[in-house]
Amino acid sequence: MNTKLEQRQxxxxxxxxxxxxxxxxxxxxxxxxxxxxxxxxxxxxxAVTLAGASSxxxxxxxxxxxxxxKSKLVGESIALKAKELGIEKVVFDRGGNLYHGRxxxxxxGAREGGLVF
Numbered sequence: 001m002n003t004k005l006e007q008r009q010x011x012x013x014x015x016x017x018x019x020x021x022x023x024x025x026x027x028x029x030x031x032x033x034x035x036x037x038x039x040x041x042x043x044x045x046x047a048v049t050l051a052g053a054s055s056x057x058x059x060x061x062x063x064x065x066x067x068x069x070k071s072k073l074v075g076e077s078i079a080l081k082a083k084e085l086g087i088e089k090v091v092f093d094r095g096g097n098l099y100h101g102r103x104x105x106x107x108x109g110a111r112e113g114g115l116v117f
Contacts, residue, residue, distance in 0.1 A: 012096035015095075015096065020045075021043055021044045022044070023045065023046065026041040026044075026091070027043075027092075027093050038053070039077075050085060052081075053074050055073075079109070079111075082113075082115055087115075088116055089115070090116070
């Protein structure tokens with residue numbers, strides 16, 4: 001029987017077969033650990049990370065909010081960085097996690113920041 005991590009890894013591979021980012025429409029990749037959350041804009045054609053944001057950024061640590069609140073702030077932060085690069089459309093990669101809780105909060109924060117996906 002597969003462990004939880006092995007199942008999530010299979011889901012991650014299945015998603016990555018279908019989801020790919022370009023320079024015009026990069027992939028918004030999300031990694032969630034138990035305490036932190038990270039987001040990156042990735043151009044898979046050139047294999048380059050265009051921008052990144054995490055709950056460990058000083059501006060986000062300074063705000064005393066819960067993990068879901070931090071996730072929303074990370075989404076807004078990555079949207080702001082994308083706007084500076086002239087990016088409006090992205091492809092969302094939830095990284096094998098379910099779309100609820102902190103992953104959903106990050107996505108909503110990115111949408112409120114102006115990203116379309």
